[in-house]
Amino acid sequence: xxxxxxxxxxxxxxxxxxxxxxxxxxxxxxxxxxxxxxxxxxxxxxxxxxxxxxxxxxxxxxxxxxxxxxxxxxxxxxxxxxxxxxxxxxxxxxxxxxxxxxxxxxxxxxxxxxxxxxxxxxxxxxxxxxxxxxxxxxxxxxxxxxxxxxxxxxxxxxxxxxxxxxxxx
Numbered sequence: 001x002x003x004x005x006x007x008x009x010x011x012x013x014x015x016x017x018x019x020x021x022x023x024x025x026x027x028x029x030x031x032x033x034x035x036x037x038x039x040x041x042x043x044x045x046x047x048x049x050x051x052x053x054x055x056x057x058x059x060x061x062x063x064x065x066x067x068x069x070x071x072x073x074x075x076x077x078x079x080x081x082x083x084x085x086x087x088x089x090x091x092x093x094x095x096x097x098x099x100x101x102x103x104x105x106x107x108x109x110x111x112x113x114x115x116x117x118x119x120x121x122x123x124x125x126x127x128x129x130x131x132x133x134x135x136x137x138x139x140x141x142x143x144x145x146x147x148x149x150x151x152x153x154x155x156x157x158x159x160x161x162x163x164x165x166x167x168x169x
Contacts, residue, residue, distance in 0.1 A: 003039050007032055067113055074159025099131050103139065104148050107160050111152055122167070129168050136161050136168075 002015045009032035016025060021038040102124050109118035125132040139146065140161045149157055 003036060005034075005037055007034055009034075063113060063115060066115055070110065070163065071156075071159075074156065074163050095128070096131060096135070099125070099128050100135055103132060103135050103164075104146050106164060107149055107152075107157070110160055110164075111149070111156065122164070125164070126168065133165050133168050136165050140165075 002017055003021055004013060004015050006012065007014055007027040007030060010027060010030040012027070012029045014027060014029075014034070016036045018039045020036045023036050024033055025036050026032065027034050102121055106118055106121040106125060109115075109121060140158055144150075145152065145154075145157055152160075
């Protein structure tokens with residue numbers, strides 16, 4: 001029994017002895033160095049492959065590019081923008097609690113790559129711009145991050161906060 005496979009370069013069908021499985025050899029047609037697959041066993045299930053959807057692939061590439069640009073911008077920034085002093089009151093109003101939730105939600109969405117949803121959340125943060133910047137700056141100075149953001153590294157979280165503060169300014 002022999003192993004049948006196609007050359008990666010010229011795509012022609014090649015046969016090799018079972019003993020050659022798992023080794024490298026040259027294609028007899030184009031001399032390309034090919035990996036010879038191991039022989040199939042009787043209990044081996046053949047995988048069914050489906051082609052990629054071009055639209056999904058394009059969208060994924062766009063999201064990855066935007067994510068890369070955001071990461072690059074975050075890592076190239078060094079300081080938070082100037083902001084007003086923190087309120088001395090420990091009590092949070094209901095509106096302030098909502099802004100805190102939206103700040104955390106926005107940071108989580110950007111960190112998770114949910115960029116479309118983060119745009120909507122950002123437009124809500126923009127409505128209470130000064131309060132949002134003050135809350136985000138407070139988060140940046142905190143020794144421990146909010147529990148919802150604890151899985152993010154400190155550098156990434158600080159960069160995300162700097163980025164949103166810059167956009168809000």
